[in-house]
Amino acid sequence: MNPRLHRRTYVEVDLARLERNFHTLRKLLPPNAFCCPMVKANAYGHGDVEVATQLELAGVKHLGVGLVEEGVRLREAGVRVPLLLFGIFEEFSVDTILENKLTPVISHWSELEILADHVPFGSRFALHLKFNTGMNRLGFDVSEALQLRDWLDTHQQFSLEGVATHLLRGEDAGEPDSDSGAQLEQFARALGAFQGLRFHAHALNSSAAVQLHARDGRLSYGMRPGLALYGVMPSTRATPKIQLEPCLSFRSHVVMTHRLNVGEAVSYNAIWKASRPSLIGVIPAGYADGFQRQFSNSGEVLCRGRRAPVVGTVCMDYFMVDLTDVEAASGAVGPGEEVVMIGDSHGENQGIGLEAQLGADELARRVSTIPYEIFTRISERVPRHYRRSDGVAGMT
Ligand SMILES: Cc1ncc(COP(=O)(O)O)c(C=O)c1O
Structure with a gap:
């Protein structure tokens, strides 16, 4: 028991279990495929600095945050891996984003305009683009994909590192006539606009990843696991073929x-x-x-x-x-x-x-x-x- 505690009410996080969950999920993907554990919202309450630090030691290549503040907190704690910023941002945040080397997942033209005003020609600034394929939360319309490709072609200081979408009902992924299937079809249309570029395509949250693995045994897109990483089996319809440990x-x-x-x-x-x-x-x-x-x-x-x-x-x-x-x-x-x-x-x-x-x-x-x-x-x-x-x- 921590001697500084004045009340014996506490959360205990088992980092060995966290690490095992990460490796279990990572193995669902082909080697080198995109896997971005989500550590937003204080790593789902588990403690973002400790979770991110542990995952960094375990070999993670990307981590996902929701807010600029969350990214800054991790940088100040010494986390060095690329941090994907999933939240939409405004002009007043751009200096902080650049100083802290956060990688924005862009959902709107306004964000591209802000970045274009601040990132000089001659640099190589990595960004991800997000498409709205049915969730109707964040992301560009799929019909804007070609225009975005043109924008990238004329703004060579930016490199496209990833293209993303988010599923509204991941647990039906892999089923015929599913919402996920319809969304992934739209996503594939958007991806077509970026042919010839090398980037990660990522779409799967925990339930979609576990479900697709249970049904098809393979995942065709990169993964952004949250809940499963923390050891809670997401809702799935097919019986999961993996075991997770609550942390x-x-x-x-x-x-x-x-x-x-x-x-x-x-x-x-x-x-x-x-x-x-x-x-x-x-x-x-x-x-x-x-x-x-x-x-x-x-x-x-x-x-x-x-x-x-x-x-x-x-x-x-x-x-x-x-x-x-x-x-x-x-x-x-x-x-x-x-x-x-x-x-x-x-x-x-x-x-x-x-x-x-x-x-x-x-x-x-x-x-x-x-x-x-x-x-x-x-x-x-x-x-x-x-x-x-x-x-x-x-x-x-
Ligand atoms: C864009 C995005 N990707 C991935 C996730 C992770 O979802 P889950 O915790 O269901 O794996 C979230 C969580 O809300 C999210 O907003």
Whole structure:
């Protein structure tokens, strides 16, 4: 435990698992194919500097960020690999982009005009172009591809390093008459305009990559994995042929217990009342930490590998769990007992725990959201710890 912690609520990220996931995904592609792990949004809450540094050591060739600020943060932390900037930018950001050697993924003519005003002839500035093939978020229209080719031909200070699109429903990739199929057809049309140039064509997010691999055994476009990298199997329709390992756990401890009589309430508005004599544990984590209020009376945690229900309203800094059954099954439970909000229970509590898991995907289903949101909502005030389960020395 980190001695600087004043509260034993923390996220633990296993960098060995992260690295294994990266290699697993990387192997889905032919050697030297484009693979750009996404480390935007603080690496999906896992800690962007640590994740990027680990992936750099593992041999990554590109990393993806969403914001200029995210790219700058990584550069300041010493990350040197090419950083693709997926967010759209304005004129006031261009100096920062150039100074930090960020590689923009361009979606709009305004960005090209800004760059043309700032990048001198004679240089070779790498950029990627993004096409909107149906997502209708970012990207040029496919009908603009030839015009873009002309622009590149007349602006020799720019080199086309990649052409991208983004799928709106990656999990149907490889199926007949799918949205992904229609989008990839449009994408192929756009790519045709850049014949004769050498560049990466990239289109696959986690679900598209896992799905295409499951169906076809090969991937025809480069990949930008996010969720799968962090060890959550994206939604797929064909059975995945790879295994991923969740990297993040979110842990805390019981700080107080209360013995309640039948009829006594827990937390704001008394939405839970004891229907039997109950042992209630108080956990020092709340919605301000990203343990969402929707888990009130509906979430679960692991304690000694057993599931303990969240009871009452989740507060800003605390929530309560019913430990009655845990105690009945495995003996007295008191302050100091570990609880797991996301992740594995390794059976490490005095040898009396069980192996169990509570995945971000399960939490997400419980509150009708997606694991991405569960991860990215874990707030900044929760410290991130890093370890390597394979025992190789690394960051802590
Ligand atoms: C442009 C782009 N590519 C790739 C990804 C990664 O998606 P996933 O986490 O589903 O793999 C994202 C994530 O939102 C994205 O916006």
